[in-house]
Amino acid sequence: SAAEKGGYASFMLKEIAEQPKAVADTLLGRIDTAGRLTLDEVRIPAAVLREADKVVVIACGTAFHAGLIAKYAIEHWTRIPCEVELASEFRYRDPILDRRTLVIAISQSGETMDTLMALRHAREQGAKVLAICNTNGSTIPRESDAVLYTHAGPEVAVASTKAFLTQLVACYLLALYLGQVRGTKWGDEIHAVVRELARIGDEVDRVLETMEPVRALARSLAHKDTVLFLGRHVGYPVALEGALKLKELAYMHAEGFAAGELKHGPIALIEDDLPVVVVVPSPRGRSVLHDKIVSNIQEIRARGARTIVIAEEGDESVAPYADHLIRVPATPTLLQPLVATVPLQVFACELATARGNEVDQPRNLAKSVTVE
Ligand code: AGP
Numbered sequence: 001s002a003a004e005k006g007g008y009a010s011f012m013l014k015e016i017a018e019q020p021k022a023v024a025d026t027l028l029g030r031i032d033t034a035g036r037l038t039l040d041e042v043r044i045p046a047a048v049l050r051e052a053d054k055v056v057v058i059a060c061g062t063a064f065h066a067g068l069i070a071k072y073a074i075e076h077w078t079r080i081p082c083e084v085e086l087a088s089e090f091r092y093r094d095p096i097l098d099r100r101t102l103v104i105a106i107s108q109s110g111e112t113m114d115t116l117m118a119l120r121h122a123r124e125q126g127a128k129v130l131a132i133c134n135t136n137g138s139t140i141p142r143e144s145d146a147v148l149y150t151h152a153g154p155e156v157a158v159a160s161t162k163a164f165l166t167q168l169v170a171c172y173l174l175a176l177y178l179g180q181v182r183g184t185k186w187g188d189e190i191h192a193v194v195r196e197l198a199r200i201g202d203e204v205d206r207v208l209e210t211m212e213p214v215r216a217l218a219r220s221l222a223h224k225d226t227v228l229f230l231g232r233h234v235g236y237p238v239a240l241e242g243a244l245k246l247k248e249l250a251y252m253h254a255e256g257f258a259a260g261e262l263k264h265g266p267i268a269l270i271e272d273d274l275p276v277v278v279v280v281p282s283p284r285g286r287s288v289l290h291d292k293i294v295s296n297i298q299e300i301r302a303r304g305a306r307t308i309v310i311a312e313e314g315d316e317s318v319a320p321y322a323d324h325l326i327r328v329p330a331t332p333t334l335l336q337p338l339v340a341t342v343p344l345q346v347f348a349c350e351l352a353t354a355r356g357n358e359v360d361q362p363r364n365l366a367k368s369v370t371v372e
Helices: 011-017 019-027 046-051 061-078 087-093 113-124 162-181 188-209 212-220 235-250 259-264 287-302 316-321 333-354
Strands: 054-059 082-086 101-107 128-133 146-149 226-231 253-258 275-279 306-312 324-328
Touching (some): 011 019, 054 061, 061 082, 061 101, 061 162, 061 235, 082 087, 101 162, 113 128, 128 162, 146 162, 162 333, 212 333, 226 259, 235 253, 235 333, 253 259, 275 287, 275 333, 287 306, 306 316, 306 333, 324 333
Parallel strands (some): 054 082, 101 128, 128 146, 226 253
16 A cells, blocks of 8 residues: 555665665674674684684675675675585585585575575575574574564565665675674774774765766666676675566566676677666775776777766766766775665666556566465
8 A cells, every 4th residue: 555655656765775774684683892793693602603714695686786795895894715506506516515514594584495495405404594584583593593584574565675775784784794703803904894883874875865867867768678787896786686677567578797707708789778776896905996896887888888877976987988977985895885776776766657657566476476
């Protein structure tokens, strides 16, 4: 009913708007005033976490994209090798797991059969399984050794939005916690990240306040057949997520690529007026990547692409090559997905609406996939 949607036209729009609170709720009580992580619910003994020699993330769909981003954070902050695998592929390739493997199963619903079967397989091999889940008491957390709940609140729209952002927050918290338990040098970078996480809800809010041009752009592209998405580093999974949203909601052909792969094939797809969304990393931090992606933008634009560039505030270098420029607040590199994903959600939702689609219940999809 209209009341359940809180005045929004769809649950999806309501859930997009709820993201600042969802993010803040997921952080609540998990970082103390000294900036240390207090994840008491991670009931896997510290000794086990210290001895883990591999992390394997298993998930499906949007949760898999959260896992891809988690890999960057886990490896960077803990130096433990981390693999990310689609849950539906995992057990069929006879993966190498033992008691020193920490498996992270990410699931909004906690009922996804592919993820459940993968986690059962991991536990049978002696691995410890930690669930990141949004649904209290659901099957995946019940069958795991521990659970870190995301506090997004109920997500009704089939396309995941606030659950995804809170999965990212949970992954960052867990990566920092693993670093803390294992005695990673708590350097300036990690302090800056912890401080930034405390502010991130407000920054998501600021992004939401500037979405009108993104909506107008989405409406203007409603007649298109294809949209491509490019990113590097953590921007690559953001590109995959932007493409998935557009497939799910707008029923358009959409693909995400690692920008560095362009020249190895996908650049052949570029043609006149093809919309290409590019997620640009911060010019601070990994500036080499930034410069490489700017030259990717120049390359595709020279071949006629209509460039839709998501870049941090103050990054002027991209402006000359952007047909449309979407600004997001500056964040530490690893946290950029928390702000860069939001315009892509709004873009997909508006484009789907302009095409006359029902955004909360896309055709052929179910909120929770309980068959393999
Ligand atoms: C997200 O927009 C989709 N509904 C889908 O990809 C989803 O993320 C996937 O099915 C996994 O669901 P889960 O998080 O409930 O396990």
